[in-house]
Amino acid sequence: MTSTSLEQPSPRVSARASGRGAEVIVERLSGALLLIAAVVLAFYVGVYFVYAINLIGFPFDYDQGEGFELVDVLMLSEGRWPYQDIEAYPFYGSIYPPVYHVLLIPFAWVFGPEYWYGRLFSFITTLITAAAIAYAVNRESKHRWIALVAGMAFLSSNIVYHIGPLFRQHIPMILFETLAIVVLAHVNEIADQQRRRRQLALGMALLILAGYTKQLAAFSAIAALLFLFIRQPRRAIIWGAGFAAVGAAIFVWLTWATDGHWWTQTIVANVKDFDPAQAIGLLRQWFNLHGFLLIPALAVIVYELYFDRLSIYSLWLPVNAALNAISAGTWGAGDSYYATSIAAVCVLSGIFAARTLNRTWTFQPNVYSRALIDPLRRYARPIRMAGLILVPLLYLGYARSVLHMPTTGPVFGTIADVLDLTPNAINGFYDSAGRVTGGYADIGHLTTRADRSGGELILDRVRAIPDDVPILSEEAAFSLLTGREVITNPVVLYILDQVGQVDSSGLVAMLERQEFGLIILRARFYPPTVNIAIDTYYEPVETILMNGFDYVLLRPRDEAPERGS
Amino acid sequence: MFRNDFTITKRQLGLLLLAVGLLAFAGVLSIDLIDAGREGGIGPAQRIALALAALIALIGLTLIPLKDDPA
Numbered sequence: 001m002t003s004t005s006l007e008q009p010s011p012r013v014s015a016r017a018s019g020r021g022a023e024v025i026v027e028r029l030s031g032a033l034l035l036i037a038a039v040v041l042a043f044y045v046g047v048y049f050v051y052a053i054n055l056i057g058f059p060f061d062y063d064q065g066e067g068f069e070l071v072d073v074l075m076l077s078e079g080r081w082p083y084q085d086i087e088a089y090p091f092y093g094s095i096y097p098p099v100y101h102v103l104l105i106p107f108a109w110v111f112g113p114e115y116w117y118g119r120l121f122s123f124i125t126t127l128i129t130a131a132a133i134a135y136a137v138n139r140e141s142k143h144r145w146i147a148l149v150a151g152m153a154f155l156s157s158n159i160v161y162h163i164g165p166l167f168r169q170h171i172p173m174i175l176f177e178t179l180a181i182v183v184l185a186h187v188n189e190i191a192d193q194q195r196r197r198r199q200l201a202l203g204m205a206l207l208i209l210a211g212y213t214k215q216l217a218a219f220s221a222i223a224a225l226l227f228l229f230i231r232q233p234r235r236a237i238i239w240g241a242g243f244a245a246v247g248a249a250i251f252v253w254l255t256w257a258t259d260g261h262w263w264t265q266t267i268v269a270n271v272k273d274f275d276p277a278q279a280i281g282l283l284r285q286w287f288n289l290h291g292f293l294l295i296p297a298l299a300v301i302v303y304e305l306y307f308d309r310l311s312i313y314s315l316w317l318p319v320n321a322a323l324n325a326i327s328a329g330t331w332g333a334g335d336s337y338y339a340t341s342i343a344a345v346c347v348l349s350g351i352f353a354a355r356t357l358n359r360t361w362t363f364q365p366n367v368y369s370r371a372l373i374d375p376l377r378r379y380a381r382p383i384r385m386a387g388l389i390l391v392p393l394l395y396l397g398y399a400r401s402v403l404h405m406p407t408t409g410p411v412f413g414t415i416a417d418v419l420d421l422t423p424n425a426i427n428g429f430y431d432s433a434g435r436v437t438g439g440y441a442d443i444g445h446l447t448t449r450a451d452r453s454g455g456e457l458i459l460d461r462v463r464a465i466p467d468d469v470p471i472l473s474e475e476a477a478f479s480l481l482t483g484r485e486v487i488t489n490p491v492v493l494y495i496l497d498q499v500g501q502v503d504s505s506g507l508v509a510m511l512e513r514q515e516f517g518l519i520i521l522r523a524r525f526y527p528p529t530v531n532i533a534i535d536t537y538y539e540p541v542e543t544i545l546m547n548g549f550d551y552v553l554l555r556p557r558d559e560a561p562e563r564g565s
Numbered sequence: 566m567f568r569n570d571f572t573i574t575k576r577q578l579g580l581l582l583l584a585v586g587l588l589a590f591a592g593v594l595s596i597d598l599i600d601a602g603r604e605g606g607i608g609p610a611q612r613i614a615l616a617l618a619a620l621i622a623l624i625g626l627t628l629i630p631l632k633d634d635p636a
Binding site: 229231232234237306364 | 567569572573608610613617628630634636
């Protein structure tokens with residue numbers, strides 16, 4: 001049984017010759033449209049670089065919680081686990097695995113508490129991920145132009161743009177996941193046993209690294225093991241068992257080494273409330289932004305299901321999209337949960353585009369090809385010509401969907417005027433996603449001098465407090481940059497409180513005794529008992545705007561009620 | 566199945582997906598049957614889960630005619 005292309009030789013040679021001119025015109029039009037699409041996507045990559053450079057130079061928290069990732073790095077660099085007893089002073093804990101933070105330890109040793117190296121590291125990992133996507137598309141299709149476009153499409157996604165240069169562990173997780181998938185994609189075809197085993201070991205090691213960078217990588221591991229199982233169950237079971245054994249051994253060791261706090265904070269604390277409206281909203285938004293590439297990606301999956309063998313990418317996308325769609329509805333989750341599936345979308349849509357342009361779609365003879373494909377063979381030529389136009393239009397449609405850029409400054413201001421864009425986010429930023437879906441991060445804008453001045457002003461307020469008087473800051477930067485001890489990680493405290501795994505009475509008692517000379521709030525992500533104690537024993541004295549958010553500074557009340565009243 | 570040259574066929578994958586889809590469909594429906602006192606009927610997240618389960622079952626069903634082609 002042999003596969004056949006959609007195209008078959010036509011006896012009407014003269015008609016074919018006469019139609020060749022039209023075909024040449026269509027090919028040239030396709031090339032021109034693809035060039036325009038590539039230029040627009042390259043523009044987004046340029047915007048991404050501008051955003052990254054701006055953010056790397058910003059010395060304060062930009063996204064909620066970045067500073068606590070830096071605290072994790074600093075603690076690990078001092079040989080301490082961030083998974084501490086959160087009920088004891090300084091009430092600190094962490095819900096994230098340590099790989100990202102461990103990788104940053106050398107920077108912490110050299111540069112100390114700085115945000116730039118974590119952001120630069122994350123930014124570079126997104127560039128490597130884009131390169132891995134391009135490599136995968138080129139390997140599958142031998143179409144370098146489309147491979148380049150696919151890599152740029154990844155960096156052009158609003159969601160990838162958002163999180164790419166943040167001091168967050170989510171971004172290197174995507175890199176390790178993508179590398180693992182690319183490494184394992186053709187492992188079954190390697191005839192040499194030693195080489196095949198080395199490649200399997202590398203793929204599994206990358207999956208473990210991804211999982212111990214962030215727990216969500218488990219979804220990519222499921223997809224990879226399913227792929228291996230479909231191709232060769234025996235190999236999948238043996239290697240899957242080894243993978244599980246190594247992963248479990250690390251897990252048990254971490255639980256033992258942290259007196260069980262690893263288990264409580266990274267697993268128990270992650271069982272969070274589910275909000276269906278947030279999950280559905282983010283799913284719709286993901287589709288609205290990436291639909292132009294998602295549809296061809298799904299077409300490749302359907303093709304492989306019925307006319308070819310399933311590739312690892314065809315399992316990676318649906319498994320990740322489905323499981324992350326559910327996870328994205330949990331408290332504290334957001335649009336970033338879709339970033340891995342965007343990588344898969346870019347690979348699969350790139351394969352679709354390259355096969356269409358290369359004319360390399362082949363169909364195994366079976367019941368479906370006979371019923372659905374064979375009747376279309378007489379229209380092979382117009383279908384192919386339509387495909388030549390469709391591919392660049394898909395990328396152009398995608399480029400329009402993900403439109404995001406600053407609207408101020410000599411270059412961006414002029415472009416925004418031409419496009420008639422009205423900023424819809426902080427600091428004159430325009431984001432086609434809007435800011436209407438719960439869980440969609442309110443970031444992406446450039447920071448300004450005013451933001452930096454706001455941060456400096458808060459630092460001045462902190463420095464005015466005697467060194468022996470602690471402060472309670474909802475963001476770690478203000479403690480780190482003034483050489484003070486970071487007290488508690490609010491989000492960890494909050495979610496542990498939600499699942500009944502923490503007693504905050506120690507922190508509440510300090511608040512009741514008014515031991516903090518200053519409290520800095522941004523979003524009040526503390527447990528209710530802590531928020532009540534803050535309001536009871538402290539009063540707001542100043543609000544400072546930074547980065548689009550109001551930072552409320554509180555001092556002890558002169559006339560506070562009796563403790564415990 | 567544990568031979569070095571064994572690979573899952575389209576039919577086997579189809580049967581597996583059909584079973585998974587039907588079980589998932591029944592499981593999502595049973596949330597309401599078991600939790601009889603719950604108000605509000607089938608919610609939006611449940612509807613999506615039901616549609617997904619049905620889609621998986623349908624894909625499985627349509628793969629069965631492909632017989633021994635490797636999946």
